[in-house]
Amino acid sequence: MGSLLRENELERDDAESESNQPILYVNGVRRVLPDGLAHFTLLEYLRDTGLTGTKLGCGEGGCGACTVMISYLDQNLKKCVHLAINACLAPLYSVEGMHVITVEGIGSCRYGLHPIQESLANSHGSQCGFCTPGFVMSMYALLRSSKNPPTEEDIKENLAGNLCRCTGYRPIIDAFRVFARTDDALYTIQSSGLSSSEFVCPSTGKPCSCGQNIKDAVVTTTISSCSSDILKPISYSDTDGAAYTSKELIFPPELLMRKSTALYLTGSNGLKWHRPLSLQHVFDIKTRYPNAKLVVGNTEVGVETRLKNLHYPVLVHIAHVPELNILNIKDEGLEIGAAVKLSELVKVLKLVIDQRAPFQTSSCRAILEQLKWFAGTQIRNVASVGGNICTASPISDLNPLWMAAGAKFHISDCKGNIRICAAEYFFLDYRKVDLASNEILLFVLLPWNSRYEFVKAFKQAHRRDDDIAIVNAGMRACLEKKDQKWIVSDASIVYGGVAPYSISAIETNKFLLGKHWNKELYHGSLEVLEKDIILKDEAPGGMVEFRRSLILSFFFKYFLWVSHQMDVFPGFNGAVPASYLSTIKSFHYPSTIGRQDYEIVRRGTAVGAPEVHLSSRLQVSIA
Numbered sequence: 001m002g003s004l005l006r007e008n009e010l011e012r013d014d015a016e017s018e019s020n021q022p023i024l025y026v027n028g029v030r031r032v033l034p035d036g037l038a039h040f041t042l043l044e045y046l047r048d049t050g051l052t053g054t055k056l057g058c059g060e061g062g063c064g065a066c067t068v069m070i071s072y073l074d075q076n077l078k079k080c081v082h083l084a085i086n087a088c089l090a091p092l093y094s095v096e097g098m099h100v101i102t103v104e105g106i107g108s109c110r111y112g113l114h115p116i117q118e119s120l121a122n123s124h125g126s127q128c129g130f131c132t133p134g135f136v137m138s139m140y141a142l143l144r145s146s147k148n149p150p151t152e153e154d155i156k157e158n159l160a161g162n163l164c165r166c167t168g169y170r171p172i173i174d175a176f177r178v179f180a181r182t183d184d185a186l187y188t189i190q191s192s193g194l195s196s197s198e199f200v201c202p203s204t205g206k207p208c209s210c211g212q213n214i215k216d217a218v219v220t221t222t223i224s225s226c227s228s229d230i231l232k233p234i235s236y237s238d239t240d241g242a243a244y245t246s247k248e249l250i251f252p253p254e255l256l257m258r259k260s261t262a263l264y265l266t267g268s269n270g271l272k273w274h275r276p277l278s279l280q281h282v283f284d285i286k287t288r289y290p291n292a293k294l295v296v297g298n299t300e301v302g303v304e305t306r307l308k309n310l311h312y313p314v315l316v317h318i319a320h321v322p323e324l325n326i327l328n329i330k331d332e333g334l335e336i337g338a339a340v341k342l343s344e345l346v347k348v349l350k351l352v353i354d355q356r357a358p359f360q361t362s363s364c365r366a367i368l369e370q371l372k373w374f375a376g377t378q379i380r381n382v383a384s385v386g387g388n389i390c391t392a393s394p395i396s397d398l399n400p401l402w403m404a405a406g407a408k409f410h411i412s413d414c415k416g417n418i419r420i421c422a423a424e425y426f427f428l429d430y431r432k433v434d435l436a437s438n439e440i441l442l443f444v445l446l447p448w449n450s451r452y453e454f455v456k457a458f459k460q461a462h463r464r465d466d467d468i469a470i471v472n473a474g475m476r477a478c479l480e481k482k483d484q485k486w487i488v489s490d491a492s493i494v495y496g497g498v499a500p501y502s503i504s505a506i507e508t509n510k511f512l513l514g515k516h517w518n519k520e521l522y523h524g525s526l527e528v529l530e531k532d533i534i535l536k537d538e539a540p541g542g543m544v545e546f547r548r549s550l551i552l553s554f555f556f557k558y559f560l561w562v563s564h565q566m567d568v569f570p571g572f573n574g575a576v577p578a579s580y581l582s583t584i585k586s587f588h589y590p591s592t593i594g595r596q597d598y599e600i601v602r603r604g605t606a607v608g609a610p611e612v613h614l615s616s617r618l619q620v621s622i623a
């Protein structure tokens with residue numbers, strides 16, 4: 001039987017909480033969490049209790065086979081949130097007081113499949129079945145957390161953290177497309193903006209002759225492929241996505257009523273797990289255990305302990321500390337609490353971008369763009385702003401941007417003394433930051449931009465989605481008009497993936513100051529940059545020639561992008577030739593449609609025919 005243990009010295013909550021036991025709901029069933037399992041991940045717990053639909057794949061949040069949905073009452077938003085997470089990295093006690101839904105909880109062969117499962121099975125969307133529950137649960141969490149049907153792009157973006165190595169993505173996307181708000185306009189002649197003689201091929205997204213013989217007949221009908229003789233819906237799933245209803249497992253009323261309490265639990269090897277609910281409590285624990293490890297999403301600490309054999313005897317889960325979850329819109333900028341999750345950051349960035357003058361949010365837009373390519377949804381749903389900063393990974397996607405954008409880190413010691421460190425000076429060496437053992441990061445202040453200030457992010461990885469950068473960068477330049485010329489009044493060019501930590505191109509920044517923004521500036525900057533950021537031939541990470549060229553080509557793109565932004569202002573003479581514009585376009589996934597044509601030559605009853613295989617219904621539900 002589990003119990004909520006307390007250390008006498010740290011006791012602070014009222015007597016009411018004493019009666020609380022640590023609990024968890026799994027698929028609608030209440031479970032008491034025993035003490036002694038602080039070393040357990042949620043995945044280990046689920047599988048030990050017989051829920052083996054959730055799989056262990058990579059064990060580091062990269063493949064999505066372990067995806068489950070958690071629901072909890074967000075104290076800030078005062079509403080219930082539903083999030084897909086990687087159970088392989090989630091410490092068991094991090095989901096105390098939450099509802100966990102696994103693939104077994106949404107439908108079964110015996111009692112009926114969920115429409116997501118039904119659609120995936122019918123679309124030939126599973127082969128070996130290993131990754132299948134993860135895909136199902138990512139899609140399920142998306143639908144449960146969307147007020148309106150998601151777009152196809154939302155669906156694809158949402159699946160970035162799920163890998164499939166045998167079925168292929170086409171049937172999976174076909175299966176899920178039925179739940180999307182599809183853009184019929186893309187496939188119609190009238191609304192394409194092209195003349196009626198031009199037809200947009202749904203396969204390539206370009207004008208094409210494949211629609212010639214249907215263009216008179218089709219106005220709003222969707223077509224399936226270049227083979228214009230067949231008019232079919234795009235999806236090959238017969239499941240009616242519109243019939244998706246809200247007959248779902250409800251959020252347990254007990255969890256709505258329950259008051260969250262601080263936790264102290266233990267695990268094997270002397271492990272202590274603390275869940276403080278106030279900043280003062282965090283300071284108390286840190287004072288008592290100066291080497292205590294703070295944890296939010298555990299997406300770095302989890303990898304260190306599980307795959308690199310590091311042992312942290314005292315873990316302090318600070319995800320629910322209100323003071324570390326602030327999101328304040330201030331006159332000088334946006335204050336972002338260190339424990340704010342990246343998916344929350346996305347929401348607030350979208351909000352301020354909508355609300356404020358566009359020039360003020362150049363940094364916000366750059367961070368938002370970079371977050372799109374930062375890991376998968378499951379990681380972004382738990383990984384925190386502070387966790388990413390303090391990990392100080394050499395390929396951190398955000399640290400070059402905080403530095404370039406002039407962010408200020410607010411840091412507190414355990415006595416409550418606060419100091420401010422500019423992001424630019426925070427990163428000292430490989431995974432070493434300017435933070436004493438009695439200090440923690442409280443929040444980040446991201447300043448608004450001034451009128452002619454331009455911030456942009458860059459990232460090159462092996463694949464766009466869910467991959468670590470080979471080289472990334474954050475760049476900012478501020479221009480002002482002097483004597484009819486646009487002159488650089490401030491600049492910050494920062495790179496990741498080129499040194500043991502994110503570094504500023506200090507000489508390039510100096511060179512840019514006071515220069516006229518024109519081609520000479522560009523050529524001069526490249527010469528300085530080449531000597532400023534030096535990658536030795538034997539630099540760790542390899543691909544040295546490629547990385548060197550990325551350093552320069554990112555600056556090339558930045559130069560063109562700023563020039564293009566400036567083109568609307570009077571007196572700017574550096575218009576970017578139209579043929580260069582593709583260089584600076586943001587990437588968006590095109591709407592893709594796949595089609596497979598089979599020659600059906602039946603041999604016997606099933607061979608040769610595209611029958612749904614017999615295991616598919618089991619694979620999508622595992623029950």
Ligand SMILES: NC(=O)c1ccc[n+]([C@@H]2O[C@H](COP(=O)([O-])OP(=O)(O)OC[C@H]3O[C@@H](n4cnc5c(N)ncnc54)[C@H](O)[C@@H]3O)[C@@H](O)[C@H]2O)c1
Nearest residue numbers: 294296297298299300301338383384386387388390391441
């Ligand atoms: N596993 C993956 O697939 C993946 C992908 C992208 C990013 N990441 C990791 O995501 C992490 C983001 O956050 P997370 O919440 O999961 O990290 P986390 O909980 O694993 O903590 C990471 C580090 O940050 C420290 N830390 C966290 N908050 C702090 C604070 N307020 N003050 C001082 N130190 C603090 C922790 O002690 C720890 O050393 C990044 O560190 C990044 O490396 C992982």
